[in-house]
Amino acid sequence: MNNCFKYLLILVLFFSLQVDAEVIHKERSLYRNILVEDNHNLRCLKFNVKTSKSNQSCLYKNDPQRLVFNYTKLLFSGLLINNNPQKILIIGLGGGTMSNTLHQLYPNAEITNVEIDPSVIKVARKYFGFFENEHITSKAQDGRIFVKRAALKKQQYDWIILDAFNGDYIPEHLLTKEFLAETKQLLTEDGLLSANTFSVSDLYAHESATYKAVFGDFFNVRNRKNSNRIILTSQKPLPSAEIIAQRAKALKNSLSPYGVNIFEITSNMTSTAFDQDWPQGVKLLTDQYSPANLLNQ
Amino acid sequence: MGIELLGGRILAPFFGSSVHIWGSIITVFMLSLSFGYLIGGKLSTKNASLTRYGFIFLIAGIMVLPIALWSTEIMEVIFLTIEDSRYGSLAASMALFFIPTIVLGMISPYSVRLLVTDKEKSGQVAGKLYFVSTLGSALGTIVTSFYFVMLFEVNDIIYTFSITLILLGLSAILFNQYSQKSTQNIAKAIHE
Numbered sequence: 001m002n003n004c005f006k007y008l009l010i011l012v013l014f015f016s017l018q019v020d021a022e023v024i025h026k027e028r029s030l031y032r033n034i035l036v037e038d039n040h041n042l043r044c045l046k047f048n049v050k051t052s053k054s055n056q057s058c059l060y061k062n063d064p065q066r067l068v069f070n071y072t073k074l075l076f077s078g079l080l081i082n083n084n085p086q087k088i089l090i091i092g093l094g095g096g097t098m099s100n101t102l103h104q105l106y107p108n109a110e111i112t113n114v115e116i117d118p119s120v121i122k123v124a125r126k127y128f129g130f131f132e133n134e135h136i137t138s139k140a141q142d143g144r145i146f147v148k149r150a151a152l153k154k155q156q157y158d159w160i161i162l163d164a165f166n167g168d169y170i171p172e173h174l175l176t177k178e179f180l181a182e183t184k185q186l187l188t189e190d191g192l193l194s195a196n197t198f199s200v201s202d203l204y205a206h207e208s209a210t211y212k213a214v215f216g217d218f219f220n221v222r223n224r225k226n227s228n229r230i231i232l233t234s235q236k237p238l239p240s241a242e243i244i245a246q247r248a249k250a251l252k253n254s255l256s257p258y259g260v261n262i263f264e265i266t267s268n269m270t271s272t273a274f275d276q277d278w279p280q281g282v283k284l285l286t287d288q289y290s291p292a293n294l295l296n297q
Numbered sequence: 298m299g300i301e302l303l304g305g306r307i308l309a310p311f312f313g314s315s316v317h318i319w320g321s322i323i324t325v326f327m328l329s330l331s332f333g334y335l336i337g338g339k340l341s342t343k344n345a346s347l348t349r350y351g352f353i354f355l356i357a358g359i360m361v362l363p364i365a366l367w368s369t370e371i372m373e374v375i376f377l378t379i380e381d382s383r384y385g386s387l388a389a390s391m392a393l394f395f396i397p398t399i400v401l402g403m404i405s406p407y408s409v410r411l412l413v414t415d416k417e418k419s420g421q422v423a424g425k426l427y428f429v430s431t432l433g434s435a436l437g438t439i440v441t442s443f444y445f446v447m448l449f450e451v452n453d454i455i456y457t458f459s460i461t462l463i464l465l466g467l468s469a470i471l472f473n474q475y476s477q478k479s480t481q482n483i484a485k486a487i488h489e
Contacts, residue, residue: 030315030316031316116313116314116315141313141382142313142314142382144309144310144314145311145312145313145382148311148376171314172314173309173310176310178310286450287306287309287310287451288450288451289449289450289451290306291446291447294443294446295447
């Protein structure tokens with residue numbers, strides 16, 4: 001009964017929030033419609049009005065440190081592979097939440113944000129508290145070009161976070177075997193790549209097969225509740241379950257202020273070495289063949 | 298149009314998918330088509346024949362091939378020389394698409410020349426021709442973007458376009474030679 005009441009309350013709250021949503025900023029950028037919406041205490045960045053899945057980034061205005069989205073929390077699984085990243089590359093800025101949080105966790109780490117849409121960077125600065133300083137930079141550029149140029153300059157990163165796939169359009173050239181090989185070149189010896197991507201649709205199998213072809217086995221990190229999954233790969237072979245458990249213990253306290261429960265995350269990690277959930281012989285995504293948007297229907 | 302559409306896919310690995318990519322591609326296609334129309338029209342004034350028409354197709358088919366064969370190498374060089382991805386993508390579209398699209402542009406005015414037999418009907422012929430070629434462009438666009446990219450690799454599509462053009466050219470040349478021979482034979486028969 002108590003439970004029933006709780007759900008009812010959540011439902012009522014949900015609808016009242018829906019009604020009270022207030023658009024505080026609206027613009028049509030070169031790439032999309034950008035909306036910033038305030039819902040009482042919750043502020044969200046949206047790229048499209050109609051679909052409910054179009055929330056790109058949200059924050060609690062009274063507690064900006066606490067992370068709202070599950071997938072953002074899942075990204076912290078990367079710290080189980082390398083718990084002291086000093087050079088971080090984030091492709092796809094959103095509201096800049098990852099950048100801000102990682103700066104708090106690692107004040108000396110050098111963080112580079114790459115975002116194709118200059119308007120998104122402006123909105124993140126103005127409405128989501130995204131900040132830059134001598135350690136944090138942002139660049140308005142296509143992720144693929146940035147990666148190619150960085151490889152030419154022989155730059156290296158401990159952690160590359162690929163978060164460019166939210167919304168209604170998928171940049172197909174950021175899913176291919178060639179692109180993944182280019183990002184792999186940028187990783188340091190202890191480097192890792194986290195990609196926030198899809199867990200439903202036909203694209204799942206193609207994408208998984210492509211990652212495995214480039215990086216070998218990887219971790220799937222997901223939460224049963226939503227359709228995101230994080231692909232977690234590294235330059236070195238994946239660490240064992242014992243090592244992960246040890247690292248999770250060490251990370252627990254530093255991550256809890258952000259609402260990240262690292263133990264829960266470890267329980268949702270599966271290695272493709274033991275659990276390959278896509279058929280053999282699926283066609284890899286390449287620069288020659290990457291109909292990602294058509295597969296993701 | 299099919300090739301124009303694939304252009305975006307071909308350039309993306311080196312120059313991204315920003316808006317200026319499409320700016321570059323469309324600019325180059327429009328520019329080269331305009332030159333193609335001019336040259337094709339001029340060419341049609343001297344000894345216009347189905348054989349020469351066939352050769353235009355043949356050359357177009359061959360000029361399309363470098364897109365499939367060497368695009369990566371060509372784009373790599375441009376990527377290394379030009380830092381700004383706007384001018385990089387413009388240079389790359391020039392290098393890859395300028396010449397084949399000029400040759401493809403020559404086809405339309407040359408077709409008008411071959412099809413017009415009666416001055417009175419020239420407008421109608423031109424109208425029909427625009428109808429067919431623009432409808433063909435529309436079809437090429439939708440089939441390529443909706444289905445071909447799902448079924449084939451980019452290079453396979455380019456090769457298919459190229460082979461089709463070459464076959465069309467060859468059949469025009471052969472057809473012309475055959476019909477010339479038969480008219481010669483008839484002339485001979487009458488003469489005898």
